[in-house]
Amino acid sequence: DQQVKQNSPSLSVQEGRISILNCDYTNSMFDYFLWYKKYPAEGPTFLISISSIKDKNEDGRFTVFLNKSAKHLSLHIVPSQPGDSAVYFCAASPNTGNQFYFGTGTSLTVIP
Amino acid sequence: DSGVTQTPKHLITATGQRVTLRCSPRSGDLSVYWYQQSLDQGLQFLIHYYNGEERAKGNILERFSAQQFPDLHSELNLSSLELGDSALYFCASSPTAGYTEAFFGQGTRLTVV
Numbered sequence: 001d002q003q004v005k006q007n008s009p010s011l012s013v014q015e016g017r018i019s020i021l022n023c024d025y026t027n028s029m030f031d032y033f034l035w036y037k038k039y040p041a042e043g044p045t046f047l048i049s050i051s052s053i054k055d056k057n058e059d060g061r062f063t064v065f066l067n068k069s070a071k072h073l074s075l076h077i078v079p080s081q082p083g084d085s086a087v088y089f090c091a092a093s094p095n096t097g098n099q100f101y102f103g104t105g106t107s108l109t110v111i112p
Numbered sequence: 113d114s115g116v117t118q119t120p121k122h123l124i125t126a127t128g129q130r131v132t133l134r135c136s137p138r139s140g141d142l143s144v145y146w147y148q149q150s151l152d153q154g155l156q157f158l159i160h161y162y163n164g165e166e167r168a169k170g171n172i173l174e175r176f177s178a179q180q181f182p183d184l185h186s187e188l189n190l191s192s193l194e195l196g197d198s199a200l201y202f203c204a205s206s207p208t209a210g211y212t213e214a215f216f217g218q219g220t221r222l223t224v225v
Contacts, residue, residue, distance in 0.1 A: 043216030098168035102155040
C-alpha cells in the first residue's frame with residue numbers, strides 16, 4: 001500500500017519558469033516531510049523539509065507547502081534551471097520519526 | 113559527496129546465493145537506514161538501526177537481515193537470493209533517530225541472475 005503518492009511521473013518546464021511538484025499522503029500520523037533530488041547513478045540528496053506545525057518552508061529557490069487537511073504537499077522551484085533536471089522524491093515520516101516513506105518520484109526536465 | 117560509503121557499488125550473483133552489503137555512515141551519525149529501490153519503484157524502507165539497536169522494521173523479507181556494529185557501520189545480508197531481489201540498495205545515515213534528514217550513499221546495484 002503506497003502511503004505517499006506522486007501521481008505525475010514526469011514534468012517539463014521552461015528555464016526561468018516555476019516548477020511545481022506535487023505529493024499526496026494517506027497516513028494522518030505523518031508529521032515530518034522531506035523532498036529529495038536524485039541524479040542518475042547517485043543516491044538521493046536532501047533538498048528541503050517541513051514539519052506539520054508549519055505550512056510553508058523556504059530555502060532559496062525552493063519552497064515547500066503543506067496542506068494538512070488535504071494531506072498534500074508541493075515543492076515549488078523558482079526560477080527553474082537546467083541543473084534542476086532530476087528525479088524528485090517526496091518522503092514522509094510518522095511521529096515516531098524512525099522511518100521514511102517515499103513516493104515513486106517525479107522526473108523533472110528543465111528545458112533551456 | 114554525502115559522506116556515506118556503500119560497498120560494493122555493483123554485485124552480480126546467482127539465484128540461491130547469499131551476499132553482504134556494507135555501509136559506513138557519516139562521521140558522528142548514529143542512525144543507519146536501509147532502503148530498496150526496484151525498477152520504477154520508489155524507495156522501500158527496510159530497516160533502521162540507531163547506535164547498534166534495531167529501531168524500526170519495514171517491508172524486509174525474512175531472508176534479509178541487518179546489523180549495526182559498535183563502530184556504527186552496518187551490513188545488510190541477503191540470502192537465498194531470487195531474481196526479484198535485483199534492485200538498488202541504499203543506505204542512509206542521520207545524526208539522530210528521527211525528525212531530521214538522512215544522507216544517502218550512492219547505493220549498491222544487485223543483479224541476481
